[in-house]
Structures are given as structure tokens and as C-alpha cells.
Amino acid sequence: MSTREMTSPPPTKLLSKVPEITIWFWIIKVLCTTVGESFADFINVALGVGLVETAVIFTGVTAAVLAVQMRLRRYRPDTYWLTVVLLSITGTLYTDLLTDQAGVPLWISASVFSVMLAVVFAIWFIKERTLSIHSITTRPREAFYWLAVLVTFALGTALGDWTLDLTGWGPGASILLPLILISIVTALWRFGANPVLAFWIAYILTRPLGANIGDWLSLTAPEGGLGLGTFTTSIIFLLAILATVVYLSISKTDTVERTSGKTAPPTPPGRPRTALGILAVVAVATIMLLAYTSSLPHKSALADESPAKSCTAGSAPTQPEAQAAAKANFPASNMAEFRTIASDTLALVKKGDQAAAAARVTDLETAWDDNQSALNAADCGAWTYIDKQIDPVLSAVRAPTPKPATEQTVLKNLLATLGGA
Known part of the structure; x- marks a missing residue:
């Protein structure tokens, strides 16, 4: 075997592939x-x-x-x-x-x-x-x-x-x-x-x-x-x-x-270690700030990016009340869309087509999120009740190991509130 065959070629040298940090x-x-x-x-x-x-x-x-x-x-x-x-x-x-x-x-x-x-x-x-x-x-x-x-x-x-x-x-x-x-x-x-x-x-x-x-x-x-x-x-x-x-x-x-000829002045000895210590203190202070803020009463900015869940405690309606309020206060076109998607998802679950059911339930999540501000403003109590029924539907259908019985139960509960069969 020749020397050329035994020696792996060095990596190809390129000009700099990244910009100067300005x-x-x-x-x-x-x-x-x-x-x-x-x-x-x-x-x-x-x-x-x-x-x-x-x-x-x-x-x-x-x-x-x-x-x-x-x-x-x-x-x-x-x-x-x-x-x-x-x-x-x-x-x-x-x-x-x-x-x-x-x-x-x-x-x-x-x-x-x-x-x-x-x-x-x-x-x-x-x-x-x-x-x-x-x-x-x-x-x-x-x-x-x-x-x-x-x-x-x-x-x-x-x-x-x-x-x-x-x-x-x-x-x-x-x-x-x-x-x-x-x-x-x-x-x-x-x-x-x-x-x-x-x-x-x-x-x-x-x-x-x-x-x-x-x-x-x-x-x-x-x-x-x-x-x-x-x-x-x-x-x-x-x-x-x-x-x-x-x-x-x-x-x-x-x-x-173009800037490679510039040289930075030498860093005084000891400063890198001091800066590392300050970074550690800042990290600890940040963690303490987040821990303290988390302990205060608040609502998640991710779970409710609108005032959608701002109903006061004790105002949650029963299912018949939520159903009646949604029928009276929510646009009929929205309710029909939600019922259609939920019915389609239920049918796919019954057929055993889990992938299609998971894709269809995403349409429900998207439609609900797109209309949450208007629906919450129309009736906060009804919105909150239905939202709490949609969450278990999403979790059940998207579960790593879905349970058809659970999926069908939560979907039927949601459909009952939406006024579907």
C-alpha cells in the first residue's frame, strides 16, 4: 500500500464561511x-x-x-x-x-x-x-x-x-x-x-x-x-x-x-476568571428571579395569550348551561365548524385511522385558537367550559399510545356540549 493510500487527505481549506461579528x-x-x-x-x-x-x-x-x-x-x-x-x-x-x-x-x-x-x-x-x-x-x-x-x-x-x-x-x-x-x-x-x-x-x-x-x-x-x-x-x-x-x-x-488585519488589545490577566464568576452570579440571580416570579399568582402567558380564561372562580357553568350559552352567544358558523371537525375525528377514531384522526384534531385546535378572542368576549364561561373539554380531546388523540375508548368518550362529551349527536 502506498503512502498516498495510507494518508488521509487534510480537510479542504476554505475562506471564512461566516461574517465578522459586528x-x-x-x-x-x-x-x-x-x-x-x-x-x-x-x-x-x-x-x-x-x-x-x-x-x-x-x-x-x-x-x-x-x-x-x-x-x-x-x-x-x-x-x-x-x-x-x-x-x-x-x-x-x-x-x-x-x-x-x-x-x-x-x-x-x-x-x-x-x-x-x-x-x-x-x-x-x-x-x-x-x-x-x-x-x-x-x-x-x-x-x-x-x-x-x-x-x-x-x-x-x-x-x-x-x-x-x-x-x-x-x-x-x-x-x-x-x-x-x-x-x-x-x-x-x-x-x-x-x-x-x-x-x-x-x-x-x-x-x-x-x-x-x-x-x-x-x-x-x-x-x-x-x-x-x-x-x-x-x-x-x-x-x-x-x-x-x-x-x-x-x-x-x-x-x-476585510477586517482580519485588526487585532484586539490583550486582555489583562485575571479578567476572564472574574467575568466567569460574574456570569455565574447573574445566572443564579436569574434563576432566583424566575423562581420568585413563578411563586406569585399568575396565569401562563402561553396557555392564555388572551383574556380567554379570565372568568372569576365559581362562575363555571354546567354542561347544559354552557351548551345553551354557546348556542345563544357563539356564531352558528363557528359551532357548525367545531361540530364537523369533532365528528370527523370521532369517525376516524372508530375506523382505527389514528394518524388521520390526529391530523383532523389539529384542525379543531387551529379553528378554536383562531376564534378564541371573539368567543371569549362573547361568553367567557361557555368558552372556558368548552376549552377545558378540548384539551383532553387533543391529549387523548395525540397520545403516544392512544386508547380508543378514552378518545371516544372525550369526543362525545365535547360533541354533546357543541350540540352535536
Whole structure:
């Protein structure tokens, strides 16, 4: 065997495949994460495509664009940031699949994605001896980088949603925590914190920041937002991303080769360790804040993003009362739609077509959520009663091991309230 055959070829050296970390990087990163939240909601809910179908579509599109990105030999703003946008949407959808489709608690999702990210970083460092994005000059390193980016989006989504669930903060107030934490990390980076650690912490935190901005802009005024809607919010931010990418493509201000001659001043000894200690204190303080806020009386911002469950205790109606109130106060077209979907789901369960039943029950969830503000305003008590009947229907039909008897029972109870046979 020749020496050539025994020696594996070294990885192909590429020019830098990532942009220089400037203020533009963080601006467009937040824009991308906002699109990831609002556009995923628009496709899934507003267009009624469905969560699973939306995730499948974007997984395929992301894989195709990522393949193009990986074939490039140097950084191109248009392809790079399109990849980031798609990974943002896809990472959001993966977390939503675990939470909404599989019923996995957010704290478990956050823990799983944290472990996954730690494993990715560990293997990356063992293989390449660096986690710096300034070293993305080979395809193996780029593969680790994009995998880490995907997991950070999923982790950021889980952490952001878990925070809202724990605190009950509205979309406006929820912007403040990640914004303050990013500011602290930035200050510590300037002070002398490890730049790689500071970068990845900030990268994760921009996900809940962008998502909360998207919610604040898209949700209606009663829900604590500005009422722009998911479509308008997505268009605004996509146009902002496009304008920024065009500017960067022309100005080249984020090209590493252009700024590679600049050297940072040496960090005084001891500062990295001090900054790490401060980061640990900030982490503990954040956990204590969330624990304290969670102990206060509040309602989950995820479970009720509108005043849908604001009925006072003791006002819950009986089934006949809820049925009569819904018939009197809810639009007949809405009631007919809910009955049709529930009847279809029940028929599919009886036929044993569990996959079709799970897909059809998602239509019920979408139709109910789309009309919750109007229906709750029409009759809070009836809305709350029916909503509490829909939740077990979704859980039963989507269960990993469905029980047909349970599915039929909860569906028949719901149909009885909706006025169906």
C-alpha cells in the first residue's frame, strides 16, 4: 500500500464561511429570530397547514439551502442569512412539535436541548480544538457550526416559552429579561470575558428576545401586543433582513477578510476568571428571579395569550348551561365548524385511522385558537367550559399510545356540549 493510500487527505481549506461579528451581525440575528417565530406561526396557524406538515416542509427547504451553503467556498451574505432564517423557523418548529404535538413539558425540552448543545460543543472541540466561529474554514467545522446553530434556536425557543410559562409575563415585558442579559454579557465581553463563551450565550439569548418581539408586534391589543398579525410582522422583518443583506453585500462591512488585519488589545490577566464568576452570579440571580416570579399568582402567558380564561372562580357553568350559552352567544358558523371537525375525528377514531384522526384534531385546535378572542368576549364561561373539554380531546388523540375508548368518550362529551349527536 502506498503512502498516498495510507494518508488521509487534510480537510479542504476554505475562506471564512461566516461574517465578522459586528453590530450588523446581532441586528440581523434578532431580525431572523423574530421571523422564525412569526412566520412559523403564520404558516402553521393562520394558513392552517398544521404543525407536523409545516415542520416537514421547512426541514426539506432548510436541508436544500444548507446544502447550497455548504458547497460555497466563502461567506456570502444572501445564502448565509437565508440559512439562518430557515434554521430559526425549523428550530422553533421542532420545539413546538415536542411541546404541542408530543406533550413534552418545556422544562424537559429545555433540558434535552441543553444536553444536545453540550454534546455538540464537546464533540466539536474534541475534533477541532476550537469553538470559535472565526475558525470556520473547513466543511467539518462548518457542519458543527450549523448543527450548533439549529440546537441553539430550539433551546432558545424552549427557554423563552418556559420563562413565559413560569412568569406569566406579557409579550412586552418579556422582552426585558433577554435584553438585559444580553447587555450584561456584552459588557462582560468588553471587560474581558472569554469571547467564545460570551458569543454563544448571546446567540442563545437572542432567540427568546426575537421571539418575544415578534409576539409583541403580532398579538392583538387585548393579548398585550400591537396587533400587526403574524403575516404583517413576518413581511416587515423579512424586508428588513433583505435590506440589511443588500447593504452588507455592497459595503462588505461584515467580511472577515476585510477586517482580519485588526487585532484586539490583550486582555489583562485575571479578567476572564472574574467575568466567569460574574456570569455565574447573574445566572443564579436569574434563576432566583424566575423562581420568585413563578411563586406569585399568575396565569401562563402561553396557555392564555388572551383574556380567554379570565372568568372569576365559581362562575363555571354546567354542561347544559354552557351548551345553551354557546348556542345563544357563539356564531352558528363557528359551532357548525367545531361540530364537523369533532365528528370527523370521532369517525376516524372508530375506523382505527389514528394518524388521520390526529391530523383532523389539529384542525379543531387551529379553528378554536383562531376564534378564541371573539368567543371569549362573547361568553367567557361557555368558552372556558368548552376549552377545558378540548384539551383532553387533543391529549387523548395525540397520545403516544392512544386508547380508543378514552378518545371516544372525550369526543362525545365535547360533541354533546357543541350540540352535536
